[in-house]
Amino acid sequence: MDKFGSIVRINLTTGSIKKESLCEKTMKEFIGGRGYATKVLYDELPKGTDPLSPENKLIFANGPLTGKGAPASGRYMVVTKSPLNNYIASSNSGGFWGAELARAGWFMIILEGKAQKPSYIWINDDKVEIRDASAFWGLDSHETTDKLLAAVGDDKAKVACIGPAGERLSKLASVMNDKNRAAGRSGVGAVMGSKNLKAIVVKGSSRPHVENQDEMKSVLATAMEKLKTNPVTSQGLPTYGTAVLVNIINQIGGYPYKNWQGAHMPEADSQSGETLARDFLTKRYSCYACPIGCGRVTKVGDREGEGPEYESIFSFGVCCGVEPLEPIIEANYLCNEYGLDTISAGVTIAAAMELYEKGYIKKEELEGGPELKFGNAEAVTYWTKKMGLVEGFGKKLAMGSYALCEMYGHPEFSMTAKKLEMPAYDGRAVQGIGLNYATSNRGGCHVRGYTTSPEVLGLPQKLDPAEYQSKPTWVKIFQDLTAAIDSSGMCLFTSFALGADDYAAFLKAATGFEYDGAEALKAGERIWNIERLFNLREGMDTAEDTLPARLLNEPIPEGPAKGMVSHLPEMLPEYYKLRGWDSKGIPTTGKLEELGLQ
Amino acid sequence: MIKVLFFATIRDYTNEKETTAEGASSVEGLLRLLCARYGPEFEAEVFDGGKISDRVIVLVNGKHIAHTGGPLTPVKDGDTIAVFPIIGGG
Ligand code: SF4
Numbered sequence: 001m002d003k004f005g006s007i008v009r010i011n012l013t014t015g016s017i018k019k020e021s022l023c024e025k026t027m028k029e030f031i032g033g034r035g036y037a038t039k040v041l042y043d044e045l046p047k048g049t050d051p052l053s054p055e056n057k058l059i060f061a062n063g064p065l066t067g068k069g070a071p072a073s074g075r076y077m078v079v080t081k082s083p084l085n086n087y088i089a090s091s092n093s094g095g096f097w098g099a100e101l102a103r104a105g106w107f108m109i110i111l112e113g114k115a116q117k118p119s120y121i122w123i124n125d126d127k128v129e130i131r132d133a134s135a136f137w138g139l140d141s142h143e144t145t146d147k148l149l150a151a152v153g154d155d156k157a158k159v160a161c162i163g164p165a166g167e168r169l170s171k172l173a174s175v176m177n178d179k180n181r182a183a184g185r186s187g188v189g190a191v192m193g194s195k196n197l198k199a200i201v202v203k204g205s206s207r208p209h210v211e212n213q214d215e216m217k218s219v220l221a222t223a224m225e226k227l228k229t230n231p232v233t234s235q236g237l238p239t240y241g242t243a244v245l246v247n248i249i250n251q252i253g254g255y256p257y258k259n260w261q262g263a264h265m266p267e268a269d270s271q272s273g274e275t276l277a278r279d280f281l282t283k284r285y286s287c288y289a290c291p292i293g294c295g296r297v298t299k300v301g302d303r304e305g306e307g308p309e310y311e312s313i314f315s316f317g318v319c320c321g322v323e324p325l326e327p328i329i330e331a332n333y334l335c336n337e338y339g340l341d342t343i344s345a346g347v348t349i350a351a352a353m354e355l356y357e358k359g360y361i362k363k364e365e366l367e368g369g370p371e372l373k374f375g376n377a378e379a380v381t382y383w384t385k386k387m388g389l390v391e392g393f394g395k396k397l398a399m400g401s402y403a404l405c406e407m408y409g410h411p412e413f414s415m416t417a418k419k420l421e422m423p424a425y426d427g428r429a430v431q432g433i434g435l436n437y438a439t440s441n442r443g444g445c446h447v448r449g450y451t452t453s454p455e456v457l458g459l460p461q462k463l464d465p466a467e468y469q470s471k472p473t474w475v476k477i478f479q480d481l482t483a484a485i486d487s488s489g490m491c492l493f494t495s496f497a498l499g500a501d502d503y504a505a506f507l508k509a510a511t512g513f514e515y516d517g518a519e520a521l522k523a524g525e526r527i528w529n530i531e532r533l534f535n536l537r538e539g540m541d542t543a544e545d546t547l548p549a550r551l552l553n554e555p556i557p558e559g560p561a562k563g564m565v566s567h568l569p570e571m572l573p574e575y576y577k578l579r580g581w582d583s584k585g586i587p588t589t590g591k592l593e594e595l596g597l598q
Numbered sequence: 599m600i601k602v603l604f605f606a607t608i609r610d611y612t613n614e615k616e617t618t619a620e621g622a623s624s625v626e627g628l629l630r631l632l633c634a635r636y637g638p639e640f641e642a643e644v645f646d647g648g649k650i651s652d653r654v655i656v657l658v659n660g661k662h663i664a665h666t667g668g669p670l671t672p673v674k675d676g677d678t679i680a681v682f683p684i685i686g687g688g
Contacts, residue, residue: 231653232686240606242687247605251680252660269615273687274606294687310687447688456662457686458655464665496686560660 003209004064004511005107008128010121012195013054013113017128022107028513029596031487031520032107033063034090035527037079040110041088042534051083051187052169052194054114060101060160060200061109063489067102067208067288069216070506071223072491074099074288082186083194084171084344084400085419087535088441089186092486093160094287095178100158103204115196120161122152123202133198137167140337141176148201161199162189163339168390169193170398172344176336180295180306181287184341186420186442187400211512219505223498227291230497232459237294237493238284242310243273245424252456252465253561254429256314256422258321258374259350260415260550263426264559271317271325273310280325292493300329308332308342311446314424315346316384320353321374331384338388344400347421349383350374351401351413360408367392418443418544427551427568429561430455432463432471435571436479438545441531447492449479459496468567472575480524487527526595528579529587533597542585545572600628600673603680608654611640625656626669628679644681655682 004027007020022036030036037059049055059079066073076098082089101109104125115130118137122129135151136144145159160177166189173189174182210216227233236244249255250268257265269275276296285295285306297306308316308329316322316331335342349372355361356372363371369386370379386394396404401421405414415422420443427434432451440448451474455465463470481500485492488503500517507515515523536542546552551566576583580591592598599618609615617635622628629650633641644654649669656663657680663671673679 231684235607236683236685237687240685244606244685245687248655248657248680248682248685251603251605251657251682252662272605274609450688452688453686457684458662458664459684459686462662462664464662466665493686493688560657 005062005102005105005208007108007110008106009110009112010128010130011113012111012115012119012130012197015130017130027064027511029523030527031063031484031507031523033061033066033075033077033487033489034079034092034483035487035523037061037077037108038088038090038527038530038534041079041081042530045081047537049081051081051086051191054195056081056191056194058111058188058191058195059108062098062102062107063487064511065506066489067099068210068510069289070220070490070510071227072287072290072292072494073489074290075486075489075491076101077486078175078183078188080188080191081538082442083190084187085443086538087418087443087540088531089188089191090442090531091175091183091185091188093175093177093181093183094290094491095181096288097158097160097177097202098489099288100202100204102208103206104202105204105206109200111195111197114194118196118198120148120197120199120201123200125203125205136198138164140164141339142179142337144199145179148199152201152203154203157201157203159199159201162192163337163388165339165388165390165398166190166193168398170340170387170390171400171403172341172348172387172398174339174341176339180336182336182341185344185445189339210510212509215509219509223502223506224291226497226502227494232496233292233494237292240273240277241294241296243276243296243308243313245310246272246313247274248456249425251560252429253556253559254426254456254465255318256415256424256426257318259319259354259413260426260548261354262558263429263556263561265318267323268318270323271313271328276325280329287491290491294493298329300326303330303333305333305336307336311424312342312346315343316349316380319346319350320380322377322380324377327377327381330381334381334384334388340384340388343423344421345384345387346380347415348387348397348401348404349380351405351415352383352397354413355405355408355410360410365393369393412549415548415550416444417547420444425452426556426561427547427566428556428564430465431468431567431571432475434547434551434566434568435471435475435575438547438568438572439475439575441528441535447482449475449482450492451475451478453496466564468571472571472578475575476578477521479528480521482524483527484520484524487523526597529592529595529597532587536586545585599675601678602628602632603678605680605682606685607683608643608681611643612636620675622673624669625658625663625671625673625679626650628673643683653684655684656680
């Protein structure tokens with residue numbers, strides 16, 4: 001095995017399994033994970049490939065830090081061409097699966113082709129097999145995990161799998177690992193389903209290589225001190241999870257209500273992190289080597305599970321006009337079991353509610369199911385289930401908000417950017433995050449450049465969320481830094497306490513490559529640009545760097561941010577300029593040369 | 599009447615989610631008044647020396663006081679003040 005792990009290329013059509021060495025130059029330039037996998041996809045995937053065809057490639061990639069003891073370093077990425085929007089899909093997940101892959105000696109899995117029958121992959125150190133998964137097809141992610149662990153005879157193995165949503169090619173399907181951790185966004189689970197691949201089961205027994213152990217120890221000590229003394233990573237996230245955001249985002253008037261028809265919910269405290277901790281939390285969950293432990297293990301009635309995160313409370317709660325936590329938690333559990341992305345699922349139901357209330361979806365189409373009215377909690381759980389099973393009217397919902405609204409002739413009700421459902425911060429109340437959604441390479445996503453941190457939480461600096469002149473600079477830096485962190489194998493949440501220099505120090509200790517903070521940011525910029533090039537090659541029009549008309553033209557009707565609209569048109573030209581792109585948003589030759597992408 | 603809302607760990611010091619106050623004309627004055635009501639632990643969280651502490655986020659009608667004039671931000675009847683500890687998420 002290579003010292004940083006090897007690449008295994010598996011062709012599911014032919015059954016061929018090939019070991020390849022990773023390229024250290026690519027690793028230095030693209031770090032790993034998100035960056036390295038995107039470089040492979042960019043180099044290998046022919047333009048115009050149907051995302052759900054055997055020709056698409058599905059890549060599972062670790063970072064050079066995954067499984068090596070750095071804090072919160074259990075992250076891996078799933079990179080492919082998205083069936084939701086035909087652009088880059090790159091979803092990040094934690095838990096323990098990625099670290100186990102590193103222990104088995106692998107850095108990356110490249111999947112090609114399509115198996116003739118339902119299959120799973122069993123990786124036991126350097127032995128890799130394709131096995132029959134017929135007995136597991138149709139099972140949810142929890143049953144699949146339990147049964148596969150029994151099938152491989154090792155309950156310490158780790159499972160990444162799809163549920164019924166991925167099997168049935170829902171464009172909102174996620175890949176689930178360790179039962180409740182999700183590589184959620186962009187329909188990566190549908191690509192896995194299209195390959196007839198139910199799961200990848202991994203068991204490893206080696207200690208992943210760290211180039212300079214002493215250096216790693218000292219970098220680790222410095223970082224742990226910062227994480228332990230930072231109020232967010234030592235108190236806020238461990239105590240309340242991400243749901244602690246409900247109240248503050250609501251208080252600033254940026255909590256998208258009823259499909260962005262409003263931005264404030266008077267009863268929000270009843271669905272807050274504080275209420276979750278008081279009434280439903282049974283314990284915390286920590287991913288591999290994570291000192292933060294933001295995961296929530298919860299109980300509602302006789303059901304126990306994980307979550308919800310802030311985003312899921314928003315999508316099934318405020319966005320659907322639903323107040324109590326119980327149905328939100330239930331919908332979240334269903335998504336984990338069926339393998340559905342919670343943000344996309346909830347925001348799609350919200351769009352369906354607007355279409356229904358405005359008379360475009362007819363009652364008869366619901367085949368006796370609960371009415372899609374804002375505030376109808378029963379509708380949220382019922383239709384999440386139908387969406388997960390891709391059944392009845394759930395088939396239409398499973399296409400995602402954009403395709404649904406377009407089918408009914410009203411794409412303007414789809415709260416998406418590049419057809420990906422937007423998360424829980426209103427881009428009218430928080431200007432920078434709106435610019436981030438509009439320019440994110442995978443579409444409406446907050447964790448590509450989480451400027452909510454300075455704009456609302458005051459970290460690392462207090463920015464006014466309403467001000468927009470300074471935001472292009474912040475968005476670019478956050479996007480580049482995030483691309484580097486995602487590629488490293490560490491969790492983005494560590495960035496509340498750590499900065500570019502800390503990540504560079506970890507990367508240097510683990511790989512021996514000369515990184516400093518500026519170089520880590522440069523690698524992030526390179527990754528951002530190659531993702532952009534991928535999208536442009538797939539035919540993306542840069543006019544798609546936009547937000548729904550509602551955010552540009554309809555002022556927030558009530559609450560603390562009343563009257564605000566997004567100033568995207570003013571921010572975008574400056575953003576393109578800072579990126580070294582031309583006025584239409586195309587990377588210039590000079591910029592590509594500078595990044596070694598020409 | 600000024601409405602004051604408390605969130606997350608701040609509730610551990612106040613033992614209530616919200617209250618009302620009157621007689622203060624600035625955010626700092628209001629917080630001083632609340633220190634008298636909730637005691638030294640609340641004060642230690644909200645003030646650092648003579649200044650409003652960096653460990654709290656204070657909003658006046660949804661706007662962070664850093665952007666509305668700092669501790670001297672005026673408050674008046676009908677305003678809503680929200681007090682949070684430093685928090686994060688995603
Ligand atoms: S901070 Fe939360 S999501 Fe990130 S690694 Fe830790 S437990 Fe997992």
